[in-house]
Amino acid sequence: MEYLQSIVSPEVYWSLLLIIHGLISVTLIGALSHQAFSLLKNASPKKNNIVARYGAVQGSIYTSTVCILWIITFLFGGWIYARYRIAIRIPMEQQGIWLTQGFFELKEHLVTLGFFLLPSYYALWKFDPDNEFLFAKKYLTLTLTFLCWYSFLVGHIVNNVRGFGS
Amino acid sequence: MMHSNLIDKKLTFCVFFSIVSSISYLICDLYKLPLFTYYPAVDEFALGFAKMTETQGPAMYWYGWICTASVFAAPISLMAVLFAFSKKVTNLISNFVWILIWLLLPVFINSLNFYWYHA
Numbered sequence: 001m002e003y004l005q006s007i008v009s010p011e012v013y014w015s016l017l018l019i020i021h022g023l024i025s026v027t028l029i030g031a032l033s034h035q036a037f038s039l040l041k042n043a044s045p046k047k048n049n050i051v052a053r054y055g056a057v058q059g060s061i062y063t064s065t066v067c068i069l070w071i072i073t074f075l076f077g078g079w080i081y082a083r084y085r086i087a088i089r090i091p092m093e094q095q096g097i098w099l100t101q102g103f104f105e106l107k108e109h110l111v112t113l114g115f116f117l118l119p120s121y122y123a124l125w126k127f128d129p130d131n132e133f134l135f136a137k138k139y140l141t142l143t144l145t146f147l148c149w150y151s152f153l154v155g156h157i158v159n160n161v162r163g164f165g166s
Numbered sequence: 167m168m169h170s171n172l173i174d175k176k177l178t179f180c181v182f183f184s185i186v187s188s189i190s191y192l193i194c195d196l197y198k199l200p201l202f203t204y205y206p207a208v209d210e211f212a213l214g215f216a217k218m219t220e221t222q223g224p225a226m227y228w229y230g231w232i233c234t235a236s237v238f239a240a241p242i243s244l245m246a247v248l249f250a251f252s253k254k255v256t257n258l259i260s261n262f263v264w265i266l267i268w269l270l271l272p273v274f275i276n277s278l279n280f281y282w283y284h285a
Contacts, residue, residue: 078229082206085226102281108228109195109274113267116187116235120263123180127173133260140264147267 014083014164021076022159025152028069029145035062036145039138059141063125066144067118074115077155081108088162100161107154114147174256175247181260182246187239188266191231192273200230201237 005013038059047053092101121140124133131137194200203216207223218225251259275282 081228082204082226085206085224090224096284098281098284102278105278105281106274109191110267110271112191112228112232113188113270115232116191116239117184117263117267119180120184120260123177124260127177132257136261136264143264143267 011164014080014087017076017080018159018164021073021080022155024069024073024076025148025155028066028073029148029152031062031066031069032141032145032148035059035066036141039141059137060125063122067122070114070118070144070148074111077111083164087164088158092162097161100158103154104158107151110147111151114144114151117144174253177260178251178256179243179247181256181263182243183239184263185259185266186242187235188270190235190238192270194231194234195274196277198227199234200227201233202230203227204229 004016008016034054034057037055038057040055047056089101117140121144124137124140128137198215200215202214203212204210204226205212205219205222205224206226208221210222212225215227215230216225
């Protein structure tokens with residue numbers, strides 16, 4: 001990383017990290033949405049429409065992937081967050097962009113709550129082969145999906161308002 | 167039977183960890199209880215809660231809150247496993263762990279009042 005920092009400007013370096021963070025979060029959104037959809041829809045791969053087929057997956061196969069992706073995205077976000085505090089938040093405060101910052105602060109709390117929910121999410125999906133906790137799995141997955149979509153959109157908006165190097 | 171007990175214990179630990187760490191995180195945020203403070207401008211740490219200074223720049227507490235919440239939640243979750251709640255109680259808590267987020271959400275939104283009313 002030090003080598004990368006020595007050959008590119010700080011703006012490019014942090015923008016690259018932000019892009020990686022964004023790309024991993026896209027895969028996380030995909031995995032979570034797919035899993036959530038499989039719980040919502042009474043789908044079947046035999047039905048001849050894209051919605052039914054999209055939901056006709058075995059939800060449990062996404063569990064480990066979701067946990068790993070959430071942790072990686074969270075770590076990347078935490079890494080970039082320090083730079084955000086200096087290079088993004090201070091200029092936004094000076095420009096009086098408070099509402100956007102408020103939504104971003106809320107994102108910070110929500111992704112952390114999502115991070116703390118991961119052990120439950122993993123345990124419920126992995127240690128319950130008989131679907132005793134189907135209700136919990138369904139609403140926990142939907143909650144994590146909401147948190148993920150909210151965080152992705154707010155992060156995207158903040159980047160639009162003031163990205164690294166702007 | 168032994169395998170089933172082990173799974174129950176793992177589930178109990180995970181569910182309690184989620185609940186206790188989430189509530190602890192909220193308390194850390196509301197009462198300013200980070201394990202450490204980070205100064206990103208100078209890449210320095212201070213133990214516990216430390217204010218922003220002119221030489222060190224803005225202070226960050228988020229990392230410290232996560233650590234406090236985790237450190238607090240881990241032993242309590244272990245105690246929950248040792249305490250061995252009845253299967254009915256554990257099942258009930260497990261089924262409704264997701265509600266916690268929706269209960270905490272209004273408190274977090276309210277804690278950010280400064281941003282909503284400053285706009």
